[in-house]
Amino acid sequence: MKALVAAIVTQPGRPRGRGNKSIALPSLVAEQALSLGFSEDQILSPAKATEAAFLSQLSSIQPDLCVTAAYGNILPQKFLDIPKHGTLNIHPSLLPKYRGASPVQRALQDGAEETGVSVAFTVRAMDAGPVLAQERVAVGEAVQAPELLDNLFRRGIELLIRHLPSVFDGSAQQQATPQDDAAVSHAAKIEKSEGQLDFTQSARVLHNKVRAFAEWPGTTAMFHLEAAAGEREKDMVVKIIRTCVAEQTEPETIASTGSLQREVCVTRDRLLVPCAGGGLLDILDLQPPGKKPMHAGAFINGLKGRRLYVRS
Structure with a gap:
């Protein structure tokens, strides 16, 4: 099976630099996509995922699957209805623990000795969808957030790729496990x-x-x-x-x-x-x-x- 990435969705570019030298540049994700050979037409940067023009453009692509990771934008139902096999999110925690904006940071702040990464279907509630796969990771005494976050997302990508066959044959939805709402913890945005x-x-x-x-x-x-x-x-x-x-x-x-x-x-x-x-x-x-x-x-x-x- 060969999966084709049809488009990249990322946050809009933001000004960088100081004072009059500040100029709007593409997001780091967009820069990476361009360096990998994606065309500018394949990079979508809506300010909000609810924009009608963006949803129309996404619909015209007719994606089989959408994948999100640290996107930071609530997805409307109109978005979730577009991909044939749904939307999967790579979330750097063992859901339902640490739902929210800062799962890795809050786990480290709590002194967690173990965390992990989840691949879960996206629903209209924060990180609440059924979990397709998880991998547990021991947390070292000296590890810091950037290193741990990179490790978890790398593992999450590998986990996602291993489960793509079940997504495309339609069995993943039945294999996914609903989250235990009684075990939920939240990872609030850092101030x-x-x-x-x-x-x-x-x-x-x-x-x-x-x-x-x-x-x-x-x-x-x-x-x-x-x-x-x-x-x-x-x-x-x-x-x-x-x-x-x-x-x-x-x-x-x-x-x-x-x-x-x-x-x-x-x-x-x-x-x-x-x-x-x-x-x-x-x-x-x-x-x-x-x-x-x-x-x-x-x-x-x-x-x-x-x-x-x-x-x-």
Whole structure:
């Protein structure tokens, strides 16, 4: 069996660049499609999937099957009625867990030790259709959202391809399993404000947040740097890129200093932040304001012996 991709549907292009240099460019999906030899006529970019012109164009193609992945647009029934064998969605969770916009991020934030990918038929409810196939995936302690998301979508594509014969012979609809509504959990859209780290939380909670929000919105912490000779003390918002959890073995090195609250334990190449519950967040990679991302050791060299604190 040979499946032919007749068209690509993607979000419209958005301006890139700054100020007067900002220009509208095709989406990254459209750019990839063009590089693979698809013509511009085969790339459909409606602002909304409800647009009459788009639905008419899709209908004229007469697709046997539509496949979606992270499209971010609710599909109307008029869309779902067009493909002969329905629409399948590749969703990076073990449905009915983590239905919604941010399944991978929320699973990492929750500290899930296992997740997976589902191929499910699309219905007029968020990620609620019958599941044709699933694959379980163990979640590593250090894996971050972009890496896990890429892994799950690659596995999802392979899963979809393996089940295409049953889709085209009409048996997939009967094989698909309805979801258990009693087991549903939701993965809410991420807000930018969630990226601020609060060190009154446990090191495990903060480490999971760093992993979950690695791509967007990122995680930040407010550091306070003591003054060097002839300089003023200063606060700085630092982007936290990669962390791990360490046990607190030297509690006497952790000081409480009133409003500053927590002194960072600085060794030759480690930044250890005391957190609630006695754990330490070991900051491995970070990005100070106006600087490029760097390892903790490079940042420590720039401290020149000055003490560092975090505000909680």
